[in-house]
Amino acid sequence: MTDDITTDPSRPSERMRAGSMVIGKLPWIVAGLFLVILPVIFPSNSAITIMNQMSITMVFALAYNMLLGQGGMLSFGHAVYMGVGGFACVHLMNVAGFFDYLPLPFLPLFGGLGGMALAIVVGSFSTRRAGTIFAMISLGIGELVAACSVIIVVFFGGEEGVSADRTVGMPFFGIEFLQQREVYYLIAFWLMLSAILMYLFSRTPMGRMANAVRDNPERAEFLGYSSRWVRFHSFVVSGFFAGVAGGLFAINYEILTEENLNLTTSGTILLVTFLGGVGHFFGPVIGTVVFTLVQTVLSLETELWGFYAGLLFLATVMFFPGGIAGLIMMHAPAIRLGRASRLILPYLRCLAPAFIGILGVAALIEMVFHVRHASVGDEEMSLYWMTFDSHAVAPWVVAIAVTAVALALTKRSAPALRAAWHDANTPEGGAA
Amino acid sequence: MTAPALELEGVTKSFGRIEIIRGVDLSIAEGERHAIIGPNGAGKSTLFNLITGRFALTSGRIRLHGTDLRGKAPYQINRMGLSRSFQITNIFAKMTVFENIRCSLLWPQGYGYSFWNLVHNQPSLTEGAEQILEQINLTARRDTMAGLLSYAEQRALEIGITIAGGADVIMLDEPTAGMSHSETDYIVELIRKVTEGRTLVVVEHDMGVVFGLADRISVLVYGEIIASDVPEAVRRSPQVQEAYLGTALEAEH
Numbered sequence: 150m151t152d153d154i155t156t157d158p159s160r161p162s163e164r165m166r167a168g169s170m171v172i173g174k175l176p177w178i179v180a181g182l183f184l185v186i187l188p189v190i191f192p193s194n195s196a197i198t199i200m201n202q203m204s205i206t207m208v209f210a211l212a213y214n215m216l217l218g219q220g221g222m223l224s225f226g227h228a229v230y231m232g233v234g235g236f237a238c239v240h241l242m243n244v245a246g247f248f249d250y251l252p253l254p255f256l257p258l259f260g261g262l263g264g265m266a267l268a269i270v271v272g273s274f275s276t277r278r279a280g281t282i283f284a285m286i287s288l289g290i291g292e293l294v295a296a297c298s299v300i301i302v303v304f305f306g307g308e309e310g311v312s313a314d315r316t317v318g319m320p321f322f323g324i325e326f327l328q329q330r331e332v333y334y335l336i337a338f339w340l341m342l343s344a345i346l347m348y349l350f351s352r353t354p355m356g357r358m359a360n361a362v363r364d365n366p367e368r369a370e371f372l373g374y375s376s377r378w379v380r381f382h383s384f385v386v387s388g389f390f391a392g393v394a395g396g397l398f399a400i401n402y403e404i405l406t407e408e409n410l411n412l413t414t415s416g417t418i419l420l421v422t423f424l425g426g427v428g429h430f431f432g433p434v435i436g437t438v439v440f441t442l443v444q445t446v447l448s449l450e451t452e453l454w455g456f457y458a459g460l461l462f463l464a465t466v467m468f469f470p471g472g473i474a475g476l477i478m479m480h481a482p483a484i485r486l487g488r489a490s491r492l493i494l495p496y497l498r499c500l501a502p503a504f505i506g507i508l509g510v511a512a513l514i515e516m517v518f519h520v521r522h523a524s525v526g527d528e529e530m531s532l533y534w535m536t537f538d539s540h541a542v543a544p545w546v547v548a549i550a551v552t553a554v555a556l557a558l559t560k561r562s563a564p565a566l567r568a569a570w571h572d573a574n575t576p577e578g579g580a581a
Numbered sequence: 582m583t584a585p586a587l588e589l590e591g592v593t594k595s596f597g598r599i600e601i602i603r604g605v606d607l608s609i610a611e612g613e614r615h616a617i618i619g620p621n622g623a624g625k626s627t628l629f630n631l632i633t634g635r636f637a638l639t640s641g642r643i644r645l646h647g648t649d650l651r652g653k654a655p656y657q658i659n660r661m662g663l664s665r666s667f668q669i670t671n672i673f674a675k676m677t678v679f680e681n682i683r684c685s686l687l688w689p690q691g692y693g694y695s696f697w698n699l700v701h702n703q704p705s706l707t708e709g710a711e712q713i714l715e716q717i718n719l720t721a722r723r724d725t726m727a728g729l730l731s732y733a734e735q736r737a738l739e740i741g742i743t744i745a746g747g748a749d750v751i752m753l754d755e756p757t758a759g760m761s762h763s764e765t766d767y768i769v770e771l772i773r774k775v776t777e778g779r780t781l782v783v784v785e786h787d788m789g790v791v792f793g794l795a796d797r798i799s800v801l802v803y804g805e806i807i808a809s810d811v812p813e814a815v816r817r818s819p820q821v822q823e824a825y826l827g828t829a830l831e832a833e834h
Contacts, residue, residue, distance in 0.1 A: 349699065350696055352699045352700055352701060353695060353696045353697065353698055353699060353700065354687045354692035354693070354694070354695050354696075354698060354700055355694055355695060355696040356696070357680070357683070357684055357687065357700055358684065358687060358694075360673070360675075360676065361673050361676070361684045364673045364674060364675050364676070365671060365672070365673055365674075367635075367655075367667075367671065368667070368671045368672065368673065368742070369656075369684075370654070370655040370656045370659070371633070371655055371656070371659050371664065371665055371743075372656075372659065372684060372685045372687070372688055372742070372746065373656055373659045373660045373687075373688030373689065373746065374656055374687075374688055375654065375656045376656075378694060379694070382694055382696070386696070
């Protein structure tokens with residue numbers, strides 16, 4: 150990664166792409182290969198289910214970040230573009246004879262067109278202003294379309310939604326998409342394609358001006374661009390890729406319901422994107438991986454996963470507004486100076502106790518929850534592969550003691566980490 | 582004779598009941614360097630914002646190369662060949678210096694709302710931006726985030742963005758506001774260099790800046806132009822001395 154961030158103005162090839170954080174070809178090839186071998190590493194059905202879910206959310210989150218990160222538009226109702234794209238696709242799957250002409254892998258294209266059509270209509274008035282007005286309009290549209298699901302039953306299928314069968318179509322080079330793994334490769338292909346196209350969009354005159362309008366709409370106007378039309382274009386393209394995600398959802402789950410349109414889904418994608426980091430192209434990808442793991446793996450372990458997800462989001466907003474991607478990229482200067490290794494030990498000294506402290510806090514939360522909510526007489530709980538009586542004193546004493554000591558250690562090692570950070574980011578002989 | 586680059590005719594502007602601009606007539610010929618000066622609160626910035634379409638006129642007419650600007654949005658006025666800078670530095674702080682300039686070249690080079698070209702594959706954009714950087718002496722700061730530049734450098738970048746598109750009418754709003762003497766001299770020299778052969782309209786509070794730069798000076802006091810002439814004549818005008826120079830001189834002592 151570091152190679153792509155630093156630019157040497159004296160080399161012409163570097164000069165052409167200097168000026169912003171440009172991703173070279175290599176990370177794309179690595180990502181593509183990784184997607185190909187992933188099902189070999191994790192062949193179980195449940196793993197592939199999670200990976201499918203992740204890939205779909207990634208497309209959606211990247212589309213969402215075209216608005217939030219690159220265009221500076223905060224949308225509270227972006228699920229509707231994915232939802233409408235998805236509904237368009239389930240209906241197409243149900244059209245008799247449709248697949249005689251078109252193999253299944255092309256279906257997400259129509260999802261994209263569906264999402265784009267809605268985005269053109271809504272964007273024509275919602276992109277006049279950015280900021281609060283845009284956010285409020287998006288919220289209103291989100292509510293409105295979600296409510297339509299029980300009004301326009303023909304299209305949205307009311308409360309039970311619309312379902313379809315992806316296997317009715319003609320085989321695509323002998324593939325019938327009966328197996329999860331076949332669907333995985335279909336989704337992975339669209340993920341790569343969408344991600345590359347979205348990345349390239351950010352490098353076009355339109356994409357650059359989207360950033361310009363985000364930072365300073367007035368200045369952009371005096372460079373000959375209408376801020377409103379710049380926002381409109383980003384909005385429509387984002388709607389298209391959200392619709393592609395909807396199409397993939399339709400193929401994977403073979404059903405769409407009101408849940409795909411509502412504000413919860415819209416809120417989740419905002420959370421995912423922000424968690425990953427809006428300032429970097431790959432931020433939403435990281436956000437999706439982390440959030441999906443929290444959602445699927447952590448939810449198997451505890452009923453309180455939503456609580457922890459909320460805490461994680463709060464911590465991100467308050468302490469690292471750049472998200473996880475921002476946190477990673479913070480280290481770029483130290484790596485460029487060749488001093489990142491100086492951070493390893495202080496990090497270990499600070500983060501190891503911090504990790505134990507966080508686990509301790511989580512343990513206390515779980516114990517309180519167990520005492521309050523377990524059925525009467527059920528006093529035995531298990532946590533971190535230990536089984537104990539949640540009403541006895543000893544486990545509480547141990548949990549509180551471990552947590553307190555761990556947090557105290559974290560606090561004590563923090564100044565050393567801060568000093569090491571400063572040292573690693575100061576060039577040799579620099580006074581800064 | 583061709584139409585003047587910029588022509589104002591009976592321009593007024595009221596905010597509520599308060600009339601800020603009270604009937605301004607002004608004609609600026611092509612290639613002229615024109616300065617509008619006046620004490621604080623005279624309406625200089627308002628006049629500037631009227632010309633560039635940021636505010637709507639209350640009455641009167643403004644023509645750019647003979648075309649009426651009524652009802653035109655800022656981006657349309659810009660496309661007709663008028664470019665402006667801002668009094669408060671108005672750059673894209675989160676982009677690099679190079680990208681700031683490149684953004685200002687996109688429309689003039691005809692890229693419009695295109696999403697089928699990649700900006701880094703366009704040699705004319707890269708070369709154009711580098712030429713501008715050369716002109717404003719920021720080549721060394723090419724890949725620095727614009728927000729991290731020093732104040733004087735940001736002002737220079739602001740001027741670079743303003744002139745980059747090749748507009749033939751350049752309007753600068755207090756380009757030396759808040760600068761030290763040496764910085765002011767530097768920026769004035771820069772302005773002289775980069776506006777060679779173009780029409781320049783500069784609004785200034787600081788008299789010293791414009792006397793050496795402008796071909797003609799208009800003095801704006803309480804929303805009216807009380808004098809419009811070559812610098813020496815303006816300096817000698819008793820009306821101007823009373824209204825402006827007097828107060829300025831008093832303020833200096």
